[in-house]
Amino acid sequence: MNREASVTVPAPRMLLSRGTRETLSNYTYLLPAAICLGGTVLFPIFKAIHMSLYQNVLSRPQDYRFIGLGNYLRLLHDPTFWLTLKNSLVWVVFSVGFQFVLGFGVALLLNAEFKGRTFYRTLNLLPWIIPGVVVGLVWEYLYQPNYGPINDILRRVGLLRVPIAWLSEPVYAMAGVIFANIWRGIPFFSIMILAGLQAIPDEVYEAATVDGASITQRFWHVTLPMLRPIIVVATATRIIWTFNYADLIFVMTNGGPANATQITSSYTLLSAYTDLDFGYAATLSVVLLVIMLVFTACYLKFTKGVESVSG
Amino acid sequence: MRTQRSGDLPERILGGPVLWTGLAIMTLFAMGPFLWALSASLKTRAELYATPITYIPVHPTFLNYVEAWTSRLTPFSRFFANSLWVSSVTMVATIVISTSAGYALARFRFVGKNTLMLVFLATQMFPAVLLIAPLLSQWYALGLVDTYQALIYSNFSFTVPFTVWMLVGYFESIPRELEESAMIDGSTRFGAMLRIIVPLAAPGIAATAIFAFVSSWSELLFATTFTSSTEMRTLSAGLLYMAGQYEVQWGQLSAGVIISTIPVAVLFTFLQKHLIRGLTAGALKG
Numbered sequence: 001m002n003r004e005a006s007v008t009v010p011a012p013r014m015l016l017s018r019g020t021r022e023t024l025s026n027y028t029y030l031l032p033a034a035i036c037l038g039g040t041v042l043f044p045i046f047k048a049i050h051m052s053l054y055q056n057v058l059s060r061p062q063d064y065r066f067i068g069l070g071n072y073l074r075l076l077h078d079p080t081f082w083l084t085l086k087n088s089l090v091w092v093v094f095s096v097g098f099q100f101v102l103g104f105g106v107a108l109l110l111n112a113e114f115k116g117r118t119f120y121r122t123l124n125l126l127p128w129i130i131p132g133v134v135v136g137l138v139w140e141y142l143y144q145p146n147y148g149p150i151n152d153i154l155r156r157v158g159l160l161r162v163p164i165a166w167l168s169e170p171v172y173a174m175a176g177v178i179f180a181n182i183w184r185g186i187p188f189f190s191i192m193i194l195a196g197l198q199a200i201p202d203e204v205y206e207a208a209t210v211d212g213a214s215i216t217q218r219f220w221h222v223t224l225p226m227l228r229p230i231i232v233v234a235t236a237t238r239i240i241w242t243f244n245y246a247d248l249i250f251v252m253t254n255g256g257p258a259n260a261t262q263i264t265s266s267y268t269l270l271s272a273y274t275d276l277d278f279g280y281a282a283t284l285s286v287v288l289l290v291i292m293l294v295f296t297a298c299y300l301k302f303t304k305g306v307e308s309v310s311g
Numbered sequence: 312m313r314t315q316r317s318g319d320l321p322e323r324i325l326g327g328p329v330l331w332t333g334l335a336i337m338t339l340f341a342m343g344p345f346l347w348a349l350s351a352s353l354k355t356r357a358e359l360y361a362t363p364i365t366y367i368p369v370h371p372t373f374l375n376y377v378e379a380w381t382s383r384l385t386p387f388s389r390f391f392a393n394s395l396w397v398s399s400v401t402m403v404a405t406i407v408i409s410t411s412a413g414y415a416l417a418r419f420r421f422v423g424k425n426t427l428m429l430v431f432l433a434t435q436m437f438p439a440v441l442l443i444a445p446l447l448s449q450w451y452a453l454g455l456v457d458t459y460q461a462l463i464y465s466n467f468s469f470t471v472p473f474t475v476w477m478l479v480g481y482f483e484s485i486p487r488e489l490e491e492s493a494m495i496d497g498s499t500r501f502g503a504m505l506r507i508i509v510p511l512a513a514p515g516i517a518a519t520a521i522f523a524f525v526s527s528w529s530e531l532l533f534a535t536t537f538t539s540s541t542e543m544r545t546l547s548a549g550l551l552y553m554a555g556q557y558e559v560q561w562g563q564l565s566a567g568v569i570i571s572t573i574p575v576a577v578l579f580t581f582l583q584k585h586l587i588r589g590l591t592a593g594a595l596k597g
Binding site: 029106240289 | 330333334337338340341342344345347348351359360362363364366407408409411412414415416419421427430433434436437438439440441442443444445446447448449464465467468471472475500525528529531532535536546547548550551554561564565568571572575576579580583
């Protein structure tokens with residue numbers, strides 16, 4: 001007998017056991033995804049917490065031992081860690097701030113009606129979809145002091161006399177990586193805001209026009225308030241993402257020169273990848289995780305719970 | 312009634328010169344770096360290091376592509392094949408796993424379903440950096456370092472949450488009655504899902520598949536950390552490896568950049584509509 005087929009016409013006395021069996025079979029649909037996330041996300045997170053309690057430098061296996069909160073104490077007294085937090089703040093504020101403003105501008109442009117809009121939209125998307133390593137390497141080339149076009153153009157228009165090694169000068173390096181990151185992130189905001197703009201019904205604008213509102217008044221009193229939800233979601237997602245995003249810095253400067261571009265997530269990577277200090281890297285991961293969770297919790301509270309996220 | 316957008320003077324200026332200037336600047340800014348890489352990839356060695364810099368290759372050549380593709384130190388043909396294999400397997404496996412989970416979350420009632428959805432949402436935001444140290448020691452323990460499996464399994468950590476999240480939405484938009492009537496006709500729940508729901512959700516599934524492929528294709532940190540030999544590197548890891556070699560060969564590197572970009576650019580133009588819908592669905596309420 002086909003027991004799945006008879007579920008829709010249940011016999012009253014069998015209900016409970018059928019129900020239990022059905023629940024079990026329902027859970028099997030989730031099993032592969034649960035195993036995947038368990039093995040590649042949840043277990044590693046617990047593992048990271050566990051690892052953070054040990055001194056564990058791969059190049060010195062003889063020193064492996066339990067040190068309790070030793071790594072966390074070391075972190076509190078590590079000036080580089082505090083420097084990376086400050087750098088992360090600069091990195092996030094300037095990257096997301098400019099991405100938002102410029103992305104908003106691009107969204108307003110793309111919301112106008114003109115021929116070839118889809119074509120322009122696709123071109124505008126390109127910086128966002130290409131691999132991070134490509135972004136990093138191309139910008140490294142653009143900044144290159146002798147053969148890179150940025151120095152060349154600045155010299156041709158007379159703004160520079162001597163070429164600058166943008167990514168090797170501590171003063172300019174952070175601005176350099178942020179600029180590349182802005183270039184990469186503009187499309188994200190423009191897509192989100194464009195979607196928001198297109199969801200505003202025309203009638204609202206018509207009513208405002210009938211009431212004599214000028215285009216600037218319509219922008220401040222109609223467009224912006226109606227975009228508020230999407231702006232909140234987009235900005236919050238972007239802040240978390242940018243805070244954690246290490247690829248670009250890893251490729252372009254590896255945190256240098258002299259930690260000038262070292263953000264907390266790239267520092268985590270450096271500890272694991274270059275120093276092979278897994279205990280400390282895991283400690284940094286746990287701190288990153290906590291910062292992220294706190295931010296997400298505040299954000300969810302701010303937007304009043306799950307409903308506004310899952311929509 | 313008046314046509315609504317012909318209004319006052321500032322509006323006409325905004326719709327005319329401002330719009331076209333803005334579009335021109337935007338496009339130049341977005342495309343400039345690509346055009347530079349494309350131009351550099353077609354230059355001869357002498358021209359790459361000549362002063363003053365040229366912006367359009369004087370003697371365009373495909374030599375850089377040929378050299379990058381066949382190089383023994385940084386074999387792009389091998390990197391390309393590795394990327395293709397890792398991304399394809401990740402894509403197929405992700406789709407099987409996520410279709411099943413997405414269907415269950417869309418159709419069945421579970422205890423703690425909302426919490427589970429929140430977990431899927433939150434894991435999307437988990438940074439790869441956070442997982443590097445624990446995953447590497449995990450792959451060491453399992454003897455999987457420097458294998459395709461390590462890369463494919465690690466990629467699940469970001470492909471599965473996003474695709475499940477997107478597929479739940481697609482499945483919810485398909486009426487339940489369709490598979491319920493099939494089940495009355497004697498089909499199993501699983502059979503009904505495969506024969507009725509999956510074909511109807513095919514466009515959504517295809518879009519999430521492309522997403523899984525493209526994001527695996529671009530993945531860098533796992534690919535760099537979990538492989539050690541040159542012949543196991545993917546395009547992203549291979550490009551970084553190449554940039555770290557002796558003196559940077561900008562010509563070959565630019566050719567590599569173009570080779571890695573074209574597949575994702577082509578796929579994304581197909582995916583655009585679906586991706587935007589998936590991205591903005593949460594923020595726009597339905």
